[in-house]
Amino acid sequence: MRVYAPATSANLNVGFDTLGVALRPLDGSPLGDTLAVASAEQDSLTVTGPYAHELKGTNIVEKALWRFRELTGIQQPLAMHLEKGMPVGSGLGSSAASVVAAVVAINGYFDKPLDTEAERAxxxxxxxxxxxxxxxxxxxxxxxxxxxxxxxxxxxxxxWVWLLAYPGIRLETKAMRALLPKAIPLADAVAQAARLGRFVDALHRQQGPLAASLMLDPLVEPHRAPLVPGFSELKDRLLAGGALAAGLSGSGPTLFAVFDDMAKARQALDQAQLWVSPQQGFAHLCRVDNDGAAFLE
Known part of the structure; x- marks a missing residue:
């Protein structure tokens, strides 16, 4: 049994810690984690993929299996193989993809003894x-x-076409959260909450340009953007070139942008590819992945 868990872009400017989207590259490039599980005489875990070398210490997949056993009492050994398809500390939900792939695959392999609530917990x-x-x-x-x-x-x-541009540097989520103020003015919080509400309303009214115009972040991004070299300059160029919205994906360093014109999106992709590291970075045009975690076989 194999489960694929896609990359995600969180916050999207307007929805800090509440809003996120699953994305899939248009060119078919894998951008996510895949976990295969099979019965075995003893437990094993192998890790491959372009970002396998970034994982250190005990893998979260192993911890998922240990906790699953504690919760269910099932002790059958498993051979597990993780294909790490996205970089750690990229702002693309790398840890979430590993966690989701692990829990869905292990729970699914044993016919889902954990219900939806327990699985999410x-x-x-x-x-x-x-x-x-x-x-x-x-x-x-x-x-x-x-x-x-x-x-x-x-x-x-x-x-909507989504651009993801990963410059090739690593920013840990814990460190990026430590940059944020512990409190913000009430008026600023109210304004951002209203902006999120209007964003949701515009989507339901099928007013895409209005929704995108509300994807703004005056609260969090100003504290994080200085740690991503060239981010602000590229963001400004993309907005000037037709992007409906742009910002940091999650806590960064990946940049996301939204377009409703494929030609402009492709021009933006060309600019983004000049920004990212040719060795460690990448840039993709994407559509929304509506499937989420999926069983491949």
Whole structure:
């Protein structure tokens, strides 16, 4: 049995810690984690993929199996193989993808002894251990697919094309959260909450340009953007070149941008490829992955 868990872009400017989207590259490039599980005489875990070398210490997949056994009492040994298809500390939900793939695959292999609530609780526990907090804005779109406000799936304009540009540097979520102020002015919080509400309303009214115009982040991005060389300059160029919205994906360093014109999106892709490291970075045009975590066989 194999399970694929896609990359996600969280926050999306307007929905800090609440909003996220699962994405799939248009060119068919894999951008996610895949876990295969099979019966065995003893436990084993192998890890391959372009980012396998970035994983250090005990893998979260192993911890998922240990906790699953504690919760269910099932002790059957498993041979597991993780294909690590996205970089760690990229702002693309790398830890969430590993967690979701592990829990869905292991629970599915044993005919789902954990119900939906217990399955999600285990994901939250494991993600919290990895990232220092539970980030539903990555976990739930990775699990459910689509654009999610917590576990509510939102309609997405069919003509939206998403750009993801990973520059090739690593920024740990814990460190990026430590940059944020502990409190913000009430008026600023109210304004951002209203902006999120209007964003959701615009999507349901099929007003894509209005929704995208509300994807703004005056609260978090100003504290994080200086740690990503060239981010602000590229963002400004993309907006000037026709992007409807742009910002940091999750805590960065990946940049996301939204377009409703494929020609402009392709021009933006060319610019993004000049920004990213040719060795460690990448840039992709994407559509929304509506499937989320999926059984491949």
């Amino acid at each position: 285990l994901m939250a526990e494991l993600e919290g251990e990895l990232s220092g907090g539970v980030h539903w804005d990555n976990l739930l779109p990775c699990l459910l697919g689509g654009l999610c406000l917590h576990d509510a799936k939102l309609p997405v304009p069919e003509d």
